Amino acid sequence: MPDLREQTVAVAESEVAEFLDRLRQPGEGPLFEAGSPVVAARAPGRLDVMGGIADYSGSLVLQWPIREATLVAAQESGRPGLTIVSRPSDGGHPARRLEIDGPTTRLLLDGGYEAARRWLARDPETHWASYVVGVLAVLHRERGLTLGVDRGLKVLVESKVPEGKGVSSSAALEVAVMQAATGLLDQTIEGTEVARLCQMAENFVVGAPCGIMDQMASAVGRAGSLLALLCQPAEVKGYVDLPPAIGFWGIDSGIRHAVTGSDYTSVRTGAFMGYRMIAEAAGLKASPTAEPGVVAIEDPRWSGFVANLTPGEFDREFAAGLPATLSGAEFLGRFGGTTDRVTRVDPSRTYAVLKPTAHPIGEHARVRRFAELLSGRCDEAALREMGELMFGSHASYSSCGLGSDGTDLLVEMVREAGPAAGLYGAKITGGGSGGTVAILGRDSAGPAVAEISRRYAEETGRTPYLFEGTSPGACHFGVRRSGR
Numbered sequence: 001m002p003d004l005r006e007q008t009v010a011v012a013e014s015e016v017a018e019f020l021d022r023l024r025q026p027g028e029g030p031l032f033e034a035g036s037p038v039v040a041a042r043a044p045g046r047l048d049v050m051g052g053i054a055d056y057s058g059s060l061v062l063q064w065p066i067r068e069a070t071l072v073a074a075q076e077s078g079r080p081g082l083t084i085v086s087r088p089s090d091g092g093h094p095a096r097r098l099e100i101d102g103p104t105t106r107l108l109l110d111g112g113y114e115a116a117r118r119w120l121a122r123d124p125e126t127h128w129a130s131y132v133v134g135v136l137a138v139l140h141r142e143r144g145l146t147l148g149v150d151r152g153l154k155v156l157v158e159s160k161v162p163e164g165k166g167v168s169s170s171a172a173l174e175v176a177v178m179q180a181a182t183g184l185l186d187q188t189i190e191g192t193e194v195a196r197l198c199q200m201a202e203n204f205v206v207g208a209p210c211g212i213m214d215q216m217a218s219a220v221g222r223a224g225s226l227l228a229l230l231c232q233p234a235e236v237k238g239y240v241d242l243p244p245a246i247g248f249w250g251i252d253s254g255i256r257h258a259v260t261g262s263d264y265t266s267v268r269t270g271a272f273m274g275y276r277m278i279a280e281a282a283g284l285k286a287s288p289t290a291e292p293g294v295v296a297i298e299d300p301r302w303s304g305f306v307a308n309l310t311p312g313e314f315d316r317e318f319a320a321g322l323p324a325t326l327s328g329a330e331f332l333g334r335f336g337g338t339t340d341r342v343t344r345v346d347p348s349r350t351y352a353v354l355k356p357t358a359h360p361i362g363e364h365a366r367v368r369r370f371a372e373l374l375s376g377r378c379d380e381a382a383l384r385e386m387g388e389l390m391f392g393s394h395a396s397y398s399s400c401g402l403g404s405d406g407t408d409l410l411v412e413m414v415r416e417a418g419p420a421a422g423l424y425g426a427k428i429t430g431g432g433s434g435g436t437v438a439i440l441g442r443d444s445a446g447p448a449v450a451e452i453s454r455r456y457a458e459e460t461g462r463t464p465y466l467f468e469g470t471s472p473g474a475c476h477f478g479v480r481r482s483g484r
Contacts, residue, residue, distance in 0.1 A: 008223035008471045012069070016042050019071045019158060031085055031154055032075045041179030043172045043474035044069040045161035046217035047250045047467060048429035049438050050367045050393060053264065053402070055211030055231040056340075057271050057360030058305025060367045062228055062240065063213055064248050064438075065221030066167060067469035070159040072176040074184050077152035081105050082136070084129050086157040093163065098129045105148045108133055109140040113204035121207065131170055132157070134205030135177045138197045143189075147181055155180070162465050164256035166428075166435025170206070171214035174198035175474045191220040191473070192234055209265055209342040214430075221473030228371055232305050240371055243378045247443040247468075251453050253406030254462030255434030264431040265343055267356045267400045272338035273331055273345065274357025275306040278318045280335060293337040293344045304339060306357060307364040314361045322354045355399045366393055380419070387425025387440055391415065394427035402432030406460060410437040413452045421448040436467065 020040050023032060032038050044065045051061025077083075080102030088095045100108070108116045116137050120130040132155055139145040147153045155177065161169040178194050189197070195215035202208045202215075212234045221227050225239035242248070276295065279286060285298045302308040309318070329347035338345060345351070366389045373382040394411050397403055407428040414426035414437075422445030429438050439449055446468065453464050 008067075012042055012471050015069070016040050016071065019073065023073060023156070031083065031156055032073070033077060036075055036077070037184070038073050038075045039180050039183040040071060040073045041176045041183060041474060042069050042071050043175035043179065043218045044221065044471045045167040045169055045172045046214060046221060047167060047248060047436070047438050048213070049226060049248060049440075050370050050390070050427075051213060051229075051231075051363065052393070052397070052428075052430060053211070053267065053400075053432065054307055054360035054363035054367075055213040055229075056209075056268055057275070057364075058230075058232045058303075058307040059360050059364040060228060060230050060237065060371065061213045062226040062367060062371060063217035063221060064226055065217060065223060065471055065473050066161075066250070066467050067471050068160045068162070068167070068467070069471055070157065070161050070169070070172040070176045072158075072173070072180045073156045074177075074180040075154045076147070076184060077154055079152045080149060081152045082133065082148045083152070083154045084132050084157070085155070086128065086159075089159055089163070093128070096128060098126050100133075100148075102149075102152070109137050109146075109149055113137060113141070116205050117207050120205065130206045131173045131201070132177050134201030135174050135198060136181065137205055138201045139178065139181060142197060142200070143187075145181070145185060145187065147184070153181075162252065164435070165252045165465060166430035166432075167250065167467065168214040168218060168430070170202060170208070171198065171210075171218045174201055175215060175218040179474050192216065192236065194474070195219040195234060203342050209268055209340075210431075217473070219474050223470045223472045226371075226374070227473075232303065232308075240374050243374075245443050246374075246378060246383075247441055247445060249439045249441070249446070249449045250429070250436045250467030251410055251439065251449065251456065252436045252465035252467070253404060253410060253434055253456075254460065254464055255404050255406045263402060263433045266349070266351055267359075267402060269338070269340070269343045269345060270351040270353045270356035271306060271360060272340040272343070273326065273335075273351060274322055274353050276331075276335050276338045277322060277353070278306065278309070278357070281318055281321050286336070288336060291341065293332070294341055295335070295337045295339060297339055307360040309361050311362055311365055314358065319354065319358065322357055324352065324354050325350050326353050327351075352401065355401075359396045359400050362396055363393060383424045383440070384419065387423075390425030390427040390438070390440060397428050397432045400432075403428065404432075404434045406434065406456075406462065407432075407437050409460070410452065410456055413455065414439055417448055417452065421445060423448055436465075
């Protein structure tokens, strides 16, 4: 009898085959030309079980590929330019279409990331396409692929990954686009490199200062396993198989999550400010770089990642020297900048520093312990400790200012239900400030999770989305070809 991984791979392959079959239906419209190859790819979203925003500080993270995925089909055409179509999603966005002519496409791909970002940000109605164009711009600049420039490119997107829920709909789209585009040219890019290039697209073209865990989970995740990723910057430490008696779920709070939101960005900036100040206190040499507001630090002690401090080391040597808050102007006057190439310290703003810096240090320790427990006997005592680690992670998010009333309520409902209902822990996920709560429980706890989702809807008037199940990452699925 096939195991869970074999079953989910078969389902994913069937999903792509059905997607290609739908492209041949008469009612699907004339996007793709008859007789020319169409390449389809699939990439899942992810549930952030542990690690979350500590990824940009070098933490270990544990990521679960979810059942919901994004499908992308691509075809070359004779005339330069881009046609990008996104089908409507259930309960989400309407059908969307963007046509970009040949000269403009060349400008976007040849003009540098900043030029592409500015052009795509002009109109909020077309910003959604930046995730597609960003991937093509990165492939063009970093890999010399000229899709859309010498010949045209048509891209069709169909996604079942809900947007704004904190489950990496953007990463799933980016990874699927890259898989389809490179497959169209018979190019092969290794999974971790796919993730790195997709992160570049989101950082430099979309303008979202995300870490790399989302793209990695989508690109190289395995069904039924947690991806253990050390974000220094992206080292796969292995896959933690889920014991048969354990389950993970996600409940969407109904509060929209956005990595581009200022709360996430300010917390990230505060963490890098804290690292810069710790490096100064430790006597590490800092030097300005060619990028304004960015410094380089010679760091043989922590290798440039604040998560490599132990909680004890931080508390003993550095915590007392970090301010709760600090103005950007004062920080820049004293320290010149941070090591983060994605965000910049705004002199007109005041940033929280102590809590955003403490979070990844504590989270790295929590994640390592969680993985250790999950890899062991996973008995009742271990499950209770894992649950407390998740609750601790949630509390740390809140101390950084990344909580929300909806996610707090869901976590409290799980805590109240407790082991008697087969539930052990819960935490806010991803960038915080809304989005989805991850839940740990016995595999038999599905009805208890559904009941919490029902009660939450009743109490808040919001309609939550329940995530359950898993699927393979994009790198474990071979692209298919079809003509129409």
